[in-house]
Amino acid sequence: MPVYIAPTKDMQFLLHDVLRVTESDVAGYADIDRDMTGAILDEAGKLATDVLAPLNLSGDQEGCRLENGVVTTPKGFKEAFEALKEGGWNGLDLPEEFGGQNLPYVMGTAVGEIFVSANMAFNMYQGLTHGAISALLAHGSQGQKETYLPKMVSLDWTGTMNLTEPHCGTDLGQIRTKAEPQDDGSYLITGQKIFISAGDHDLADNVIHLVLAKAPGGGEGTKGISLFVVPKFLVNEDGSLGDRNALSVGKIEEKMGIHANATCVMNYDGAKGWLVGELHKGMRNMFTMMNEARMGVGLQGYAVAEAAYQNALAYAKDRLQGRDVTGAKEPDKAADPIIVHPDVRRMLMDQKSFVEGARAFTFWGASLIDRAHRAGDKDADGLVSLMTPVIKGFLTDKGFEGAVQAQQVWGGHGYIEEGGMSQFARDARIAMIYEGANGIQALDLVGRKLAADGGKHVMAFFEMVKAECKAHDGDERMKGFTDPLKAASKQLQAAGMFFMQNGMKNPNAALAGSYDFMHLMGHVCLGLMWTRMAKAAHAALDAGASDRDFYEAKLATGRYYMARQLPACAMHLARIESGADPVMALDAEAF
Incomplete structure (x- = not known):
């Protein structure tokens, strides 16, 4: 196990x-x-x-x-x-x-x-x-907060988000779920939602659904969408639970992974709900939840990779197969542990350098959220908004890749379910899809976030990278970090310049390169994190830290990322600068 x-x-x-x-x-x-x-x-x-x-x-x-x-x-x-x-x-x-x-x-x-x-x-x-x-x-209104939040914070009740319908996922303007206003100020919600994580279960006394639906007078598309709170059990004025609401679980989806989470089809048959926020402003209100969810999903990407890596490392130290080409490491045994082999080391270092860089990136993003919310820092809010699609998209792509590499370390045993390595890969796979598939994250980054506030936040990021590199001028110990970071940052800026020069006259030129741009930016972000971690590790060693092994390992892992992963930025830039023609060359009928 x-x-x-x-x-x-x-x-x-x-x-x-x-x-x-x-x-x-x-x-x-x-x-x-x-x-x-x-x-x-x-x-x-x-x-x-x-x-x-x-x-x-x-x-x-x-x-x-x-x-x-x-x-x-x-x-x-x-x-x-x-x-x-x-x-x-x-x-x-x-x-x-x-x-x-x-x-x-x-x-x-x-x-x-x-x-x-x-x-x-x-x-x-x-x-x-x-x-x-x-x-x-x-x-929510003060009344809604007082009614629902104490029980939800304590987990006596749980919550969900209901967006997707059978005929539409990302394009929420097509939703058909209707909200009919009632004389008492409530609404009757009718429609079907799918892919509802934790939609129902036996862990809590009530499930509080947040549901997107269209109320009369909202018009077409997303502008007509409102957000409603729809409890599984109605709540009496004294806070006790009342009648079961008119909603039910149609089925539990059979999925590739996350089997232990109840992913439900939810049927609303005139269920009683109450408006959250302003009428027809539901998309804005739901995005408060979705932005947090996207940060959380990015975290899922590297967190599952961390668990998979731990088990791959343990297996690599225990599994005996072949001999170290430089000489037997355990001559009294039939073979050496597979961790002696360079290709196994490569896979483990790929995983370790990614996970530790991703953790730093996510913690930094969380600190920006704290600065935005607790200090009212609008620049921090703009910067974390820019980073959110990168955290979600890049970390889940690379997290799945790490889980697959961990499975590969196990070889044939990794393909057998009882070992558990297959589960890591299957569970990690969904993170690339839900809360906005990663292609959508890339489009959001290039199509919206780069230009937000006149490009202020991406320019601030470039200056942040430049200042970090400049702070270490003359420090030979840091050249293995700052030189690759400078090169990668210049490649990211070149990609942005390509979009500026070509995107207006041919939007597909930008859109065809958006996914590569997301990955290019992800690598630069992790490069920045590794540079900061290297600085901190050197400072600890200079101060005489007792656990020198930890800090030396941190530096070696960071050097690996800068030498072996950051060069991917050149590849992503080359793809971006090839434009839309190679991508769009075939007519749809030619596929």
Whole structure:
């Protein structure tokens, strides 16, 4: 059975050596010192290792069941969910007013990674709830907040988001679900939604659905969409549960992965719902939830890769096959462990350098969200908005690649289900698709985010990279980081210039290169993170850190990324500069 140990040491390194959280002027950061973050991460790690991870393989094998309208989760999930509730983990970074602990979002991000790595399907029941809470916090009425949030923060009730319908996914302007206004101010919601993660289950007393629907007078397309809160059970004035609402589960989807999460077809047959925010402004309101979800999905990409890597590393150290070409390492045994072979090392280093860079990137993104929300920093908000499609798209693409590489390290045993490596690959695959498929993320990045606020935020990013490199001028130890980063940044800027020069007269020239641009930018972002981590590692070594092995390994891993991964930027630029012609050369009928 696969195992998982939370990488708390690396998380502490990022929080305190790289981000230096206690020195920040963001409200609440001064309080999260090493002792506090260490205690929180250690406790989360224990829950993950002892309770959640042991249910990952069995939950995948058992899956969820729908019988007589009742959804049942796998054995052990109910007890694990109670442990999650008792620890108050869902409310870690939520307002105290509704039962949360009001810690910074970056701490919720770190703990979220631990839980996803241990059991992605299980954590989705909590993760979707957290997103629904954020949407209600931002757009709900005071009455809605008082009615729903305390129970959702405590996980007595869970939440969902309902967007997709059988005939439309990304193009939400086509949705057909209708909302009919009633005299009492409520609406009757009628329609069908599909792919609803955690749509129903036996873990909580109520499920609070946030549903996109069209009310009269909204017009065509997305402008006519409104957002409604539709509870599974109606809530009485005293907060107790009333009658079952007119909604039901049509079926549970049979999926490639995340079998232990109930992905439901939801039927709304005149279900009672209430408007959230302004009428016909539902897309804006739902995007509060979707943007958080996209950050969370990017985290899923590398968090599953982390768990897969841990098991690939353990296997590589244990599996005996072949001899080291430079001489037997264990001559008293029939063969050497496969970790001696350069190609196995290549796969492990690919995984390790990606995961550690991705973690730094995501923690940095979470710190930007904290700065935007807690300090009202609009530049931070603009920068994290620019980074969101990169975090979601790049990290899930590379995370799946890492999970497949981990499976490859196991060879034939990785293809056998009982080893658990196949599950990592299957679970990671969905992250590239949901919350906006990665092609859509690339289009969002190139078509909207680059030009936002007159290009202010992407230009600020370029200046940030330039300043980081300049700060190390003359430091020979850092040349292995700053020289590749400079080259990659110039290639990213060249790609942006190509879009500016060609995109207006031929929009396909930009769109055909958008996916490569997302990956090019992702590599530059991880290159920036590795440069910052190298700086912090050198500083720790210079200060006489006792754990020299950790910091030396950090530097070697970073040098690997800069030497072996960052050169992909040149390839992505070449593809972008080839324009749209190679992509669009064939007529549709010629395929």
